[in-house]
Amino acid sequence: xxxxxxxxxxxxxxxxxxxxxxxxxxxxxxxxxxxxxxxxxxxxxxxxxxxxxxxxxxxxxxxxxxxxxxxxxxxxxxxxxxxxxxxxxxxxxxxxxxxxxxxxxxxxxxxxxxxxxxxxxxxxxxxxxxxxxxxxxxxxxxxxxxxxxxxxxxxxxxxxxxxxxxxxxxxxxxxxxxxxxxxxxxxxxxxxxxxxxxxxxxxxxxxxxxxxxxxxxxxxxxxxxxxxxxxxxxxxxxxxxxxxxxxxxxxxxxxxxxxxxxxxxxxxxxxxxxxxxxxxxxxxxxxxxxxxxxxxxxxxxxxxxxxxxxxxxxxxxxxxxxxxxxxxxxxxxxxxxxxxxxxxxxxxxxxxxxxxxxxxxxxxxxxxxxxxxxxxxxxxxxxxxxxxxxxxxxxxxxxxxxxxxxxxxx
Amino acid sequence: xxxxxxxxxxxxxxxxxxxxxxxxxxxxxxxxxxxxxxxxxxxxxxxxxxxxxxxxxxxxxxxxxxxxxxxxxxxxxxxxxxxxxxxxxxxxxxxxxxxxxxxxxxx
Numbered sequence: 001x002x003x004x005x006x007x008x009x010x011x012x013x014x015x016x017x018x019x020x021x022x023x024x025x026x027x028x029x030x031x032x033x034x035x036x037x038x039x040x041x042x043x044x045x046x047x048x049x050x051x052x053x054x055x056x057x058x059x060x061x062x063x064x065x066x067x068x069x070x071x072x073x074x075x076x077x078x079x080x081x082x083x084x085x086x087x088x089x090x091x092x093x094x095x096x097x098x099x100x101x102x103x104x105x106x107x108x109x110x111x112x113x114x115x116x117x118x119x120x121x122x123x124x125x126x127x128x129x130x131x132x133x134x135x136x137x138x139x140x141x142x143x144x145x146x147x148x149x150x151x152x153x154x155x156x157x158x159x160x161x162x163x164x165x166x167x168x169x170x171x172x173x174x175x176x177x178x179x180x181x182x183x184x185x186x187x188x189x190x191x192x193x194x195x196x197x198x199x200x201x202x203x204x205x206x207x208x209x210x211x212x213x214x215x216x217x218x219x220x221x222x223x224x225x226x227x228x229x230x231x232x233x234x235x236x237x238x239x240x241x242x243x244x245x246x247x248x249x250x251x252x253x254x255x256x257x258x259x260x261x262x263x264x265x266x267x268x269x270x271x272x273x274x275x276x277x278x279x280x281x282x283x284x285x286x287x288x289x290x291x292x293x294x295x296x297x298x299x300x301x302x303x304x305x306x307x308x309x310x311x312x313x314x315x316x317x318x319x320x321x322x323x324x325x326x327x328x329x330x331x332x333x334x335x336x337x338x339x340x341x342x343x344x345x346x347x348x349x350x351x352x353x354x355x356x357x358x359x360x361x362x363x364x365x366x367x368x369x370x371x372x373x374x375x376x377x378x379x380x381x382x383x384x385x386x387x388x389x390x391x392x393x394x395x396x397x398x399x400x401x402x403x404x405x406x407x408x409x410x
Numbered sequence: 411x412x413x414x415x416x417x418x419x420x421x422x423x424x425x426x427x428x429x430x431x432x433x434x435x436x437x438x439x440x441x442x443x444x445x446x447x448x449x450x451x452x453x454x455x456x457x458x459x460x461x462x463x464x465x466x467x468x469x470x471x472x473x474x475x476x477x478x479x480x481x482x483x484x485x486x487x488x489x490x491x492x493x494x495x496x497x498x499x500x501x502x503x504x505x506x507x508x509x510x511x512x513x514x515x516x517x
Contacts, residue, residue: 115493162515163411165492173494 007053008044015058016041016131017217019065021103024166030110030156032069034128040065104129105221106166112181113164120155121184127152129217130210140207141191181218182231182291185211189235193242194395202246202397208239226278230292233274237298240267251404252397256307268302275299293322312341329358333365345375363392367402379409411515412447412489413496415503418510419483425508436506440488445499447487455481483509487516 001009016037023033040061054060111124119141126132126140138148158164169177192207215232222228244258278292288296297318304310319335333355340348349372352365359365370385386406393399419425440446455474462469474481486503490496493513500511 113493115497161517162513163492165494169494 002049004048004053007057008041008048011044011053011057011061012041012131013213015061017104017107017129018058019061020128020131021107022062023065023069024107024110025103026066027069027073028166030128030159032072033065034156036065036069036072037061039068043068102168104217106168108181108218108221109169109177110159110164110166112177112184113159114177114180115162115164116155116158118184118187120151120158121180122187123148123151124155125184125214126188126210130214132210136206140204142196178222178225179227179289182215182227185215185218186231186235186291188214189238193238194398196394202250202252202395203242205242208235208242211235212239226281226286227289227291229274229278230289230295233271233278233295234291234298236267236271236274237295237302240264240271240302246397249400250397251400252395254401255301260306263302271295271302272299288321290322290326293318293325297322310341312338316342329355330362330364333359333362333368337368340372340375345372348372349376361392363389363394363398366392367398370402370405374405374409382406383409411491411496412487413493414514414516415486415488415496415500416482416512416514417451417484417486417503417507418480418512420480420510422479425483429507432506436503440486440499445488445490445495447489449484449486451484452482480510483507 019037019040020030020033023036024030027033043064044057044061048054108125108129111128112121116124123137123141126137127134132140134149134152135145137152138145141148143151168174189208189211192204192209192211195202195204195207212232212235215228215235219225219228219232240263241255241258243264244260244262245253247253275292275295278288279296282288282292297315300311300314300318316335316338319331319338322331323335333352336348336351336355339351349369352369352372355365366385366389370382370389373379373382373385383406386402386409390399390402390406393402437446437449440449458474460471460473460475462471484507488496488499490499493515496513500513504511
């Protein structure tokens with residue numbers, strides 16, 4: 001990669017959200033901001049290789065994007081026969097860093113607004129904040145490019161027509177709105193971590209990486225928020241295990257069977273630091289939210305040298321805490337896995353069977369049941385549960401793993 | 411920015427019928443805070459008539475333009491600076507009316 005190409009890649013990574021955010025504030029229009037930012041980067045691709053990268057790429061891109069936006073507004077005004085000169089100057093005084101950072105947060109809160117459908121929030125966040133192209137996002141979610149384009153266009157149109165505001169939520173709305181943003185990022189991460197659909201890689205590194213990058217950004221913007229730290233730690237500790245998660249044959253490898261030497265020690269260290277930070281806050285009386293507890297559970301696993309070394313009573317205690325916060329059947333199912341390690345598969349199976357109605361359509365319910373039945377020597381019932389799990393699992397690597405386990409039954 | 415705020419009732423699971431005093435008090439507040447533009451409760455959909463005069467002559471039909479379990483029970487028009495303000499008020503309105511609320515911007 002040439003110096004100029006490298007500078008463009010870095011600038012795209014560091015500056016895209018900043019440029020879109022600054023332009024959205026100035027022009028009050030996501031569409032104009034997005035198009036002008038894209039044009040500015042296209043101009044950089046043309047010019048930087050010949051002229052060299054500018055000393056301050058962010059400022060160059062913002063100025064260029066501003067010009068493009070003003071050009072577009074002038075063009076549209078002329079076309080509409082208004083002949084109104086845009087009341088804008090080319091050269092903005094430099095913004096203090098704090099205000100620009102706030103702009104990026106505003107952008108994130110607008111893209112993740114609860115009045116938008118979840119899939120629209122995901123698409124808009126990846127486009128406006130993440131800077132992914134529409135074809136990239138379409139590929140990531142296995143839909144046609146035109147479908148994704150429509151989804152994003154429709155979301156932008158709603159933001160404009162319904163006047164979804166471009167500002168920080170009020171203090172009393174903030175926790176709920178932050179949790180909405182984290183839900184979007186966790187969804188992107190999970191789609192990468194357990195990719196669905198035939199023909200996709202079992203783990204989509206591009207999506208997990210993007211989710212972590214955006215969560216890091218939010219962490220930098222909201223350093224006091226415990227759940228932001230919790231989600232980042234959770235993602236890091238899961239991502240750290242990615243190198244051991246898929247076998248050479250393309251099968252998902254469960255935690256117990258992973259070669260722990262392949263785990264990423266740097267990500268684990270960073271995740272553990274964040275978990276310790278939140279444990280200290282909890283000790284000082286700040287009640288942890290669900291992402292912080294999930295991160296702590298993962299930290300128990302990443303602290304164990306091997307599966308036998310796992311502190312299951314600690315895992316169970318954390319799940320008990322989580323159940324009090326979120327009494328959902330999926331949490332109860334995951335808790336049962338820890339119960340199986342401490343009290344045996346018989347006790348765990350009784351818990352799992354009580355979830356039958358709520359989780360009948362969830363592949364992990366059947367996979368967990370199949371494993372417990374297998375451990376109890378109830379092969380026939382185990383086989384039936386594996387069959388159902390295989391039917392429901394959308395991940396190619398997981399299907400391969402479950403099929404092998406089923407076929408190993410006596 | 412003006413929003414049409416529709417109160418939606420459900421024939422199979424109607425909201426409670428004792429909401430009138432609470433709605434009046436809420437309206438007083440909307441007026442005092444400058445959000446209120448218009449409001450009105452609607453008679454039953456049985457009282458509706460649909461007219462189609464796009465053809466040679468006007469055709470009248472008895473009943474609402476679409477038969478459904480859910481129907482419009484009343485409307486507000488609010489003046490609000492943005493959707494967040496409207497949604498916050500709408501959340502209160504839903505409690506006050508004991509019914510679902512749709513918020514839709516005017517063009």
